[in-house]
Amino acid sequence: MSVTLVIVSHSAKLAEGVAEFVGQMNAGQVELEAVGGTDDGLLGTSATRIHAALERATQAGGEALVLMDLGSARLRSELALDLLREEQRVRVALAEAPLVEGAFLAAFEAATGGDLRTVQAAAEEGGALKKMG
């Protein structure tokens, strides 16, 4: 089963931008869910919408890695996780990773068929990614 990357941001545009970036880099070979903004389209996060994305990702045996921006993104992601049934929850992980860099590294792993732990480990290398050489 494939690992879906669930991109959680306070900004819808930011979440969609991350999904666009890593999606195009991987030529559509990775499953992505962009979950940005509140239920009303404002700046913020929504446990309801994160939960819906996790439901879609974990139905039929799929796994999901959640990448978050900051602050409430984590709390809402944990709440969304709690709302899942146990059999789904075990197939979801939250990444300790910078949003863009983590998603970028995770996507390559997911696109080549990595399982949840492998994709999570790839994402979590994002914090050590050097930009300035």
Added chain:
Amino acid sequence: MSVTLVIVSHSAKLAEGVAEFVGQMNAGQVELEAVGGTDDGLLGTSATRIHAALERATQAGGEALVLMDLGSARLRSELALDLLREEQRVRVALAEAPLVEGAFLAAFEAATGGDLRTVQAAAEEGGALKKMG
């Protein structure tokens, strides 16, 4: 003088989303330039457009901190920096920081009047920002 944050991403939507997020978090108290995509609006980066943003940011004595996503974003930012006059170039720094988390931390510092080195230092703490507690 204020420090402008220049957000460089391969995706226009991603760059604009980061600017939207940190801009709203700081109620418009921080100067932001979103530079995403190529000159043709495709996925990629543009030294020309980064240079134009740096020109705007550094005219009249202003400073600029560049935050980048990955790969060519750094090379194009370095090229854009080289295109500046020396008197402007000394007022620009490239951040060794994750894009979203770095911009988030830098923006608070910039919004409260921090100088370039202070804002850069704040951004570079972004890599150590914990999400999972």
